[in-house]
Amino acid sequence: MHFMKVLFYSSKEYELPYLRDVLPPSLDTTFIPELLSAKTAPLCKGYDAISIFTSDDASSEVITLLKKNGIRYISVRAAGYDNVAIQAANRAGIVVGNVPEYSPYAIAEHTVALMLALNRKLIRSHQQVHQHNFTLDHLTGFDLHKKKVGIIGTGRIGSVVAKILHGFGCTLMAYDVNRNQSLEHKYNVFYTSLDTLCSFCDIITIHLPLNEQTRYLINKRLIDQMKRGVMLINTSRGAVIQTKDVLDALPSGQIGYLGLDVYEYEKGVFLYDRSNDKLTDTTLDKLMSYSNVMITPHQAFATEEALSNIAGTTVYNLTSWAAGRISENELTYIEIHSPSESSVTRVTQ
Ligand code: NAD
Numbered sequence: 272m273h274f275m276k277v278l279f280y281s282s283k284e285y286e287l288p289y290l291r292d293v294l295p296p297s298l299d300t301t302f303i304p305e306l307l308s309a310k311t312a313p314l315c316k317g318y319d320a321i322s323i324f325t326s327d328d329a330s331s332e333v334i335t336l337l338k339k340n341g342i343r344y345i346s347v348r349a350a351g352y353d354n355v356a357i358q359a360a361n362r363a364g365i366v367v368g369n370v371p372e373y374s375p376y377a378i379a380e381h382t383v384a385l386m387l388a389l390n391r392k393l394i395r396s397h398q399q400v401h402q403h404n405f406t407l408d409h410l411t412g413f414d415l416h417k418k419k420v421g422i423i424g425t426g427r428i429g430s431v432v433a434k435i436l437h438g439f440g441c442t443l444m445a446y447d448v449n450r451n452q453s454l455e456h457k458y459n460v461f462y463t464s465l466d467t468l469c470s471f472c473d474i475i476t477i478h479l480p481l482n483e484q485t486r487y488l489i490n491k492r493l494i495d496q497m498k499r500g501v502m503l504i505n506t507s508r509g510a511v512i513q514t515k516d517v518l519d520a521l522p523s524g525q526i527g528y529l530g531l532d533v534y535e536y537e538k539g540v541f542l543y544d545r546s547n548d549k550l551t552d553t554t555l556d557k558l559m560s561y562s563n564v565m566i567t568p569h570q571a572f573a574t575e576e577a578l579s580n581i582a583g584t585t586v587y588n589l590t591s592w593a594a595g596r597i598s599e600n601e602l603t604y605i606e607i608h609s610p611s612e613s614s615v616t617r618v619t620q
Pocket of ligand 1: 350351352371375378424425426427428429446447448449478479480481484485506507508532533569570571572573
């Protein structure tokens with residue numbers, strides 16, 4: 272049997288039962304709550320591998336420190352890996368693997384939950400009822416049926432969102448660098464440019480990875496083109512939208528509803544109980560001051576099925592490496608040069 276010592280950074284109570292269920296004796300594991308950073312990287316000394324989550328910092332500076340401390344493998348317990356310098360890891364000979372698909376349903380269903388809760392004012396309704404106010408004041412919503420919904424990113428999660436919203440009778444528009452013909456045929460998804468999608472849709476939902484091309488993709492220029500009162504939902508990564516531009520569009524009603532499961536400055540805040548600390552994030556305070564803004568703390572993935580699949584694939588990645596095999600979830604950085612784009616970088620699996 273091949274043994275491997277693994278240090279799990281950012282480990283949380285909610286995931287431990289799922290991991291303990293599937294951890295084999297060949298993995299000698301330690302779980303710590305600390306986020307990976309340049310400061311905490313030396314904690315990995317003596318381990319073969321580390322496992323990290325979305326807010327851990329695996330930038331090239333940290334990769335150098337991991338290499339110095341003998342780390343050979345990084346298993347990301349998430350689908351998104353924008354926090355990992357894949358190119359630096361590849362160069363350092365550190366193998367990185369993620370969990371590309373654990374339950375697109377979990378995130379897609381949470382996306383629709385945000386749409387419905389915002390539209391049907393469920394939080395306000397619940398509060399009014401608890402105050403014995405059984406009127407319908409301030410509770411009017413709109414039918415989703417026949418509304419135009421724009422899906423930005425029609426990969427695994429965006430495709431499930433399309434399927435669900437087709438069931439609601441929505442008209443679906445999409446923007447993606449790759450067209451998914453099956454969505455066009457099955458759900459009448461109409462692919463168009465980002466500008467057109469933004470100008471036509473009543474609801475816009477984002478399902479892109481965060482990378483050099485998508486950072487701040489949704490900014491003032493596009494927000495100004497959107498329909499007045501648009502509903503904007505982001506369950507992908509916070510920095511895909513320019514938060515300050517979104518905030519600026521709230522007082523005028525240009526953005527009528529905002530649903531966020533991710534936030535540009537969520538690191539060290541989301542997933543933690545900060546109720547006894549004094550948070551000094553005025554942007555988050557401002558966002559939370561609007562009744563038409565709903566924020567959830569990066570919880571879209573948190574279903575039993577997703578957590579169990581994340582644990583299973585993480586253990587698969589680690590045991591493959593422990594046995595000297597390749598995991599099918601390894602991430603390799605490649606650079607693509609095209610005539611229209613001077614240099615486009617991609618990470619492939
Ligand atoms: P995916 O890779 O299956 O789909 C992403 C889609 O985006 C692909 O169709 C791709 O062609 C498209 N795309 C990539 N770059 C683009 C660009 N520059 N312009 C236009 N289209 C582009 O990923 P997925 O599984 O659907 O997940 C999407 C993202 O959701 C993840 O990268 C992650 O950041 C986020 N996520 C969030 C949670 C959560 O709990 N909130 C959980 C899982 C994933």
